[in-house]
Amino acid sequence: MKIAIVGASGAVGQEFLKLLETGMLPVDELTLFGSPRSAGRTYPFRGRELTVRLLQHNDDFRNIDIALVSAGGTASREFAETITRHGALMIDNSSAFRMEADVPLVVPEVNPEDARNAPRRIIANPNCTTIQMVVALAAIERISHIRKVRVATYQSASGAGASAMEELTTQHAQLAAGAEPTVGKFAYQLAYNLIPHVDVFTENDYTREEMKMLNETQKIMHSDVLVSATCVRVPVMRAHSESIWIETERPVSVEEARAAFAAAPGVVVQDDPAFNRYPMPLFAAGQDPVYVGRIRRDLTSPNGLTFWCVADQIRKGAALNAVQIARLFV
Numbered sequence: 001m002k003i004a005i006v007g008a009s010g011a012v013g014q015e016f017l018k019l020l021e022t023g024m025l026p027v028d029e030l031t032l033f034g035s036p037r038s039a040g041r042t043y044p045f046r047g048r049e050l051t052v053r054l055l056q057h058n059d060d061f062r063n064i065d066i067a068l069v070s071a072g073g074t075a076s077r078e079f080a081e082t083i084t085r086h087g088a089l090m091i092d093n094s095s096a097f098r099m100e101a102d103v104p105l106v107v108p109e110v111n112p113e114d115a116r117n118a119p120r121r122i123i124a125n126p127n128c129t130t131i132q133m134v135v136a137l138a139a140i141e142r143i144s145h146i147r148k149v150r151v152a153t154y155q156s157a158s159g160a161g162a163s164a165m166e167e168l169t170t171q172h173a174q175l176a177a178g179a180e181p182t183v184g185k186f187a188y189q190l191a192y193n194l195i196p197h198v199d200v201f202t203e204n205d206y207t208r209e210e211m212k213m214l215n216e217t218q219k220i221m222h223s224d225v226l227v228s229a230t231c232v233r234v235p236v237m238r239a240h241s242e243s244i245w246i247e248t249e250r251p252v253s254v255e256e257a258r259a260a261f262a263a264a265p266g267v268v269v270q271d272d273p274a275f276n277r278y279p280m281p282l283f284a285a286g287q288d289p290v291y292v293g294r295i296r297r298d299l300t301s302p303n304g305l306t307f308w309c310v311a312d313q314i315r316k317g318a319a320l321n322a323v324q325i326a327r328l329f330v
């Protein structure tokens with residue numbers, strides 16, 4: 001297959017390179033694209049150096065089968081026509097097309113069949129916080145319909161890209177040296193702090209990230225489930241964590257839920273309080289699964305369960321999910 005990575009220099013783009021290196025897709029030819037900032041830079045792939053090409057409105061995608069795109073919403077909107085017009089399938093990590101009716105929004109463990117109908121040759125990769133949550137929710141939905149979800153997220157710096165990771169490292173070094181920290185990527189200093197603000201605020205005082213968790217979950221799960229989210233940026237480098245409370249149509253016991261999670265594709269249960277065993281971002285970083293633990297009754301509701309969910313959002317929340325979508329076409 002002839003594959004392109006658009007946004008190769010970014011946090012997600014670099015993860016695509018790592019995943020393709022492992023042979024997850026049968027790559028005959030790989031082409032890298034970027035903006036003028038990274039065009040000309042080289043990255044190693046299978047013993048060769050690949051040079052990043054400038055993304056432009058030309059015929060560079062004529063022979064491409066699948067374009068793995070992670071260059072932000074503006075570039076996705078601007079270049080979608082250029083990327084798809086010769087038949088390439090665009091798997092897009094940005095939020096540009098996620099809620100459009102003729103663009104499937106796919107998590108392969110949950111709704112792989114939706115990928116079959118992509119009339120615009122675009123398939124959207126959901127928001128990272130939503131992906132890990134729906135992989136876990138789907139396990140319970142299979143045994144009882146989920147009516148309501150309340151979720152608080154603990155989102156790592158890398159969710160905002162490579163420069164946000166750099167900023168967090170720099171802030172720690174600056175503070176250790178007694179200097180003023182440089183603040184650019186987030187509204188406030190992230191080092192030694194929590195910021196209850198991910199993406200921009202909307203008219204109802206939720207942020208766009210929080211509304212994505214409602215709207216995208218309903219679209220992926222083909223469900224009327226209601227989701228109320230509070231999204232928080234935390235000074236963790238990589239992997240998002242989520243505290244999730246669900247209300248199901250019938251009461252689901254902890255044992256039933258644990259068995260459902262254990263049987264669900266993509267989920268690994270780490271839940272043994274006696275041995276302090278529960279998922280943590282430090283150990284989920286760089287890993288593929290969605291980890292679930294701290295499974296227990298919600299003390300406020302007879303039909304309620306609560307659990308803790310951690311996944312590497314650059315991997316399962318972005319690059320891995322997109323490559324899994326591509327594999328549906330191999």
Ligand SMILES: NC(=O)c1ccc[n+]([C@@H]2O[C@H](COP(=O)([O-])OP(=O)(O)OC[C@H]3O[C@@H](n4cnc5c(N)ncnc54)[C@H](OP(=O)(O)O)[C@@H]3O)[C@@H](O)[C@H]2O)c1
Nearest residue numbers: 007009010011012034035038070071072094159161162318
């Ligand atoms: N980070 C995550 O955890 C995560 C998770 C899910 C989804 N996403 C989404 O994935 C996308 C990329 O995120 P990221 O975290 O990888 O960001 P990033 O580290 O800031 O990287 C952005 C990438 O986009 C490229 N780019 C920007 N404008 C471009 C243009 N006009 N033409 C070509 N390339 C362009 C950049 O290339 P240059 O270096 O050449 O500018 C860079 O490679 C975003 O839409 C983001 O919302 C990210």
